[in-house]
Amino acid sequence: MSKKIGLFYGTQTGKTESVAEIIRDEFGNNVVTLHDISQAEIADFDEYQYLIIGCPTWNIGELQSDWEGIYSELDDVDFNGKVVAYFGTGDQIGYADNFQDAIGILEEKISQCGGKTVGYWSTEGYDFNDSKALRNGKFVGLALDEDNQSDLTDDRIKTWVSQLKSEFGL
Numbered sequence: 210m211s212k213k214i215g216l217f218y219g220t221q222t223g224k225t226e227s228v229a230e231i232i233r234d235e236f237g238n239n240v241v242t243l244h245d246i247s248q249a250e251i252a253d254f255d256e257y258q259y260l261i262i263g264c265p266t267w268n269i270g271e272l273q274s275d276w277e278g279i280y281s282e283l284d285d286v287d288f289n290g291k292v293v294a295y296f297g298t299g300d301q302i303g304y305a306d307n308f309q310d311a312i313g314i315l316e317e318k319i320s321q322c323g324g325k326t327v328g329y330w331s332t333e334g335y336d337f338n339d340s341k342a343l344r345n346g347k348f349v350g351l352a353l354d355e356d357n358q359s360d361l362t363d364d365r366i367k368t369w370v371s372q373l374k375s376e377f378g379l
């Protein structure tokens with residue numbers, strides 16, 4: 210696996226960061242480089258053809274604050290030719306009407322800027338009312354719920370990373 214993948218995540222209380230590390234380790238072979246979006250610059254996206262974007266949903270349907278801060282600058286990034294996967298952490302019980310909204314918001318923007326989305330994920334096994342992260346009945350990326358279903362996280366990551374290896378063509 211010689212291709213490089215940049216994983217850009219934001220986190221408020223550390224859950225999305227922990228998940229990012231598990232995803233990196235699951236890929237193995239040092240293919241994934243982590244970037245905390247609070248430390249990253251927009252030019253860092255240019256380094257990669259393959260991207261993984263991680264964002265928790267905060268404040269009832271909002272982006273995590275560091276992603277919020279960089280959101281308008283995403284318009285200046287040329288995502289054409291880039292293959293992009295998304296994962297989020299959220300709380301399907303506490304925020305059932307806005308579960309995982311953040312990855313839906315980011316995917317909409319990045320695909321408008323040319324990114325090709327991969328890594329769609331079934332809604333089977335979740336219980337929520339609504340989400341901006343839905344596309345044709347699927348989540349736009351891996352939906353994790355550390356608040357209510359942390360016991361499922363490792364298996365979900367294993368399955369999704371295996372799917373991504375194939376979709377990235379690694």
Ligand SMILES: Cc1cc2nc3c(=O)[nH]c(=O)nc-3n(C[C@H](O)[C@H](O)[C@H](O)COP(=O)(O)O)c2cc1C
Binds near residue numbers: 222223267304307
């Ligand atoms: C005030 C507050 C608002 C939240 N809003 C949402 C929400 O709208 N949708 C959702 O799915 N999760 C929501 N969550 C849950 C967080 O997204 C979840 O705990 C997440 O794993 C936090 O990730 P982090 O530790 O990386 O910041 C909210 C949590 C809090 C405390």
